[in-house]
Amino acid sequence: MKILVINCGSSSLKYQLIDMENESVMAKGLCERIGIEGSVLTHKPTGKDKYVLEKAMADHKVAVQLVMDALVDPEHGVIKSTDEISAVGHRVLHGGQVYSDSIIVNDDVKKVIRDCFDLGPLHNPANLIGIEACEAAMPGVPNVAVFDTAFGQSMPEKAYMYAIPYEYYEKYGIRRYGFHGTSHRFVSGEAIKFAGLDPKTAKVIVCHLGNGASISASIGGKCVDTSMGLTPLEGLVMGTRSGDVDPAVLQYICNKEGKDVNEMLDILNKKSGLLGLSGVSSDCRDVQTAQREGNKRADMALKCFDYRIIKYIGAYAAAMNGVDAIAFTAGIGENDADIRKSICDGITYLGISIDEEANKVRGEKRMISTADSKVKVMVMPTDEELAIARETLALVK
Numbered sequence: 001m002k003i004l005v006i007n008c009g010s011s012s013l014k015y016q017l018i019d020m021e022n023e024s025v026m027a028k029g030l031c032e033r034i035g036i037e038g039s040v041l042t043h044k045p046t047g048k049d050k051y052v053l054e055k056a057m058a059d060h061k062v063a064v065q066l067v068m069d070a071l072v073d074p075e076h077g078v079i080k081s082t083d084e085i086s087a088v089g090h091r092v093l094h095g096g097q098v099y100s101d102s103i104i105v106n107d108d109v110k111k112v113i114r115d116c117f118d119l120g121p122l123h124n125p126a127n128l129i130g131i132e133a134c135e136a137a138m139p140g141v142p143n144v145a146v147f148d149t150a151f152g153q154s155m156p157e158k159a160y161m162y163a164i165p166y167e168y169y170e171k172y173g174i175r176r177y178g179f180h181g182t183s184h185r186f187v188s189g190e191a192i193k194f195a196g197l198d199p200k201t202a203k204v205i206v207c208h209l210g211n212g213a214s215i216s217a218s219i220g221g222k223c224v225d226t227s228m229g230l231t232p233l234e235g236l237v238m239g240t241r242s243g244d245v246d247p248a249v250l251q252y253i254c255n256k257e258g259k260d261v262n263e264m265l266d267i268l269n270k271k272s273g274l275l276g277l278s279g280v281s282s283d284c285r286d287v288q289t290a291q292r293e294g295n296k297r298a299d300m301a302l303k304c305f306d307y308r309i310i311k312y313i314g315a316y317a318a319a320m321n322g323v324d325a326i327a328f329t330a331g332i333g334e335n336d337a338d339i340r341k342s343i344c345d346g347i348t349y350l351g352i353s354i355d356e357e358a359n360k361v362r363g364e365k366r367m368i369s370t371a372d373s374k375v376k377v378m379v380m381p382t383d384e385e386l387a388i389a390r391e392t393l394a395l396v397k
Ligand code: AMP
Pocket: 209, 210, 211, 212, 239, 282, 283, 284, 285, 286, 330, 331, 332, 335, 336, 362
């Protein structure tokens, strides 16, 4: 069975066609600048040359059609007809409080995605357009919505409530939802298997450290807390996002600089984090290069990044009254041995000891703790597309 995975952003569309017989990627690609001048499709069929098509894409519907054409193209394609695609799995940002699992799309599901436009204003509209474009391009083929917020739905009230007047929760659903859920679910599940832990009781902390970064705590595969909140702004220091900040900071800067709250949120989302602190870049590798060259702000930014993670791991070990395994994933978590080491050096009180040689690994599943470490620490590459494809397969087969 072949499953197409689609991830629509506001002006982009990423895709992968996966053969579920052996979970191999047949083709993957990206449409960029949808609805903007200079649209381009980059298609990478496995075992064939990359194919780049510069062609106007007025909207996501046109982009989906170009992806279909590329997949069946006699030269660059990997299938004879789109009839070979059994189902489409869509990454959907926000499912509100309605969905704690993936679901086959029908009119009710589309209504929920629409009802959550206010909660995910950049992503949910694009996600819905992507679904409707696939419905039009492949009538009768099931579409599955895989929600980024679903994993966080098992959090208990004490973890997801903000201590603000209850009426805002009742009226608007203001609470913590958590994001990167597909990755946290996938990585925590794989970590339990890899460490040979009891799947019913295992206490696992997943550090998803990429340009966006979040951390989750789960017991028996169910999320009990996670660092992102109503939006993906809360929690860790990220590439451009501040993570946790005293809300009074917004009022103070607004008053001093004559800004409004929307401008401030833009600053917290796009100009803060590693970029704002270092003044160098949002990309961790650039900040590290500057640190090595003696840039003090770059050094401070990276120390803030590590320190916030160390605090969250401590908080989550406390929240679960223990931790069996810690898994590092995403761009930084999978590749950056120095950051993993400085985080682990800050949590030795948990009985953690790291095998320095094993920790030098990049992008590869590997145990990095020593045999006598009380907590198993590992690198566990995330694969959100495969996770979406597996969840889609489970619903449609
Ligand atoms: P992601 O959002 O998961 O793609 O991760 C992006 C972040 O991972 C950026 O800050 C990159 O600098 C970082 N990253 C990616 N590859 C590496 C690498 N080989 N070594 C260190 N950091 C990396």
